[in-house]
Amino acid sequence: RHHVLPIGRSEEPRNAQLRVFCPLCEQMYSPKGKYRELDGSCFGMHFPQMFLQAFPALLPLDPPTPFVPRLFGFKLHDQKTVIMRKLEEAQQEWSEVRRQA
Helix, strand or coil, X not given: CCCCEEEECCCCCCCCEEEEEECCCCEEECCCHHHHHCEHHHXXXXXXXXXXXXXXXXXXXXCCCCXXXXXXXXXXXXXXXXXXXXXXXXXXXXXXXXXXX
C-alpha cells in the first residue's frame, strides 16, 4: 500500500468523479466510500504532477515492479500468442515492403 493523491479526469464541473492517483505504480483508481461522490474538477487533471514537483521528497524511491502474470501461484509462460505472432509477422512484412518501395 502507498499514499495516493486526488485527481480529476476533467477540468469541467460535474463532468467526472474524483479518482486517486498512485505515484508508485502511476495508475488512477476509483476511491471507496464517501469520496466516490466528490467532483474531480475541484482538483483538476494536473494536481498530482504539480504537487510532486513542489514536494519531490514525497516521490516514492522504489521503481514500480513489472506485473508478472500468475495462475494459482505459478508463473505463466512468456510465449507469445498466435495472434501476437501473426501481428508481428505482418508488421515485419509491411516494413520490408516499405523498404523496397
